[in-house]
Every structure is written in structure tokens, then in C-alpha cells.
Amino acid sequence: MSKAKKSIEVEITEKKAGNGKTVSEVYIGKQFLGNVREDDNKFLMTTAKNESFKVNSFDEGIQELIKEFHLHH
Template identity: 45%
Template sequence: MSKTSKSINVEIKDSTDQNGNQISDLLIGRKRIGTITKVNDDKFQAVNTHQESYHVKTFDEGVQLLIKDFHLHH
């Protein structure tokens, strides 16, 4: 028996914090799975819901990391 592939809709909501830094919230449905913040030109910081922080090189890498982390814990 094979499993069928399910598509997942990931929503990205951009906002700014008090210091003017851009923060992107990642949502699956109504559940927030993490945030991505731009540290400098070539580094981003991804933070999951367990407050674990990861440094990544691209925004897309941060999105993939947070999705993998979300599925690992579910």
C-alpha cells in the first residue's frame, strides 16, 4: 500500500518589530510554526515554536528548515 502525497499550504506574513527589523511568520493553517529574521545581507535566523534558533544562509533554507522541524515533531 502506498501513501498519497498531501500538499501543504504555508503562509508567510511579514511584519516589523520595534527596532524596524523585518520578521516573517510562517503559518500552516492557523498554527504558527516559526519566524525568520534577517540578521544581515547573507544571514538569516530561523526560530521554531520551541524557541530553538538556527542560522541559515538564505530565506528559503530557513523556510525548509522550519517545515522539516514542524513535521518532525508531529
């Protein structure tokens, strides 16, 4: 028997950082997954555990945050 597919609602909110750049915060429900921000034409993803990684695109950063979330749940 396979499990039924369950849809998950991902929320992305944008906030201004102290340096004037935009930071996109990613949530599933009320749980904070991390954020993605542009840094000198590249993107930097930071998890909820304050681990930072460079990614090639905004979409890749979002995907990696969701993968990280699912690995630990």
C-alpha cells in the first residue's frame, strides 16, 4: 500500500535586511525553514540552524531548504 500524497503549503515572505537587501524567509505552516538572499549576483541560503550555503539560484535555495526540512522529519 502506498501513502496518499499530501500537499504542503510553503510560505515565502520578503523582508528588508539592515543593508537594504531583500531577504526571503521560508515557512511551512508556522515552522521557519530558513532564508534565501542575493549576495553579489549569487544566492546565499541559511537554514534555521544558521548553516549557510551558496546556491546558484533563488529556486535552488528554496528547494534545498525544503529538502533539508524533509530529511529531518
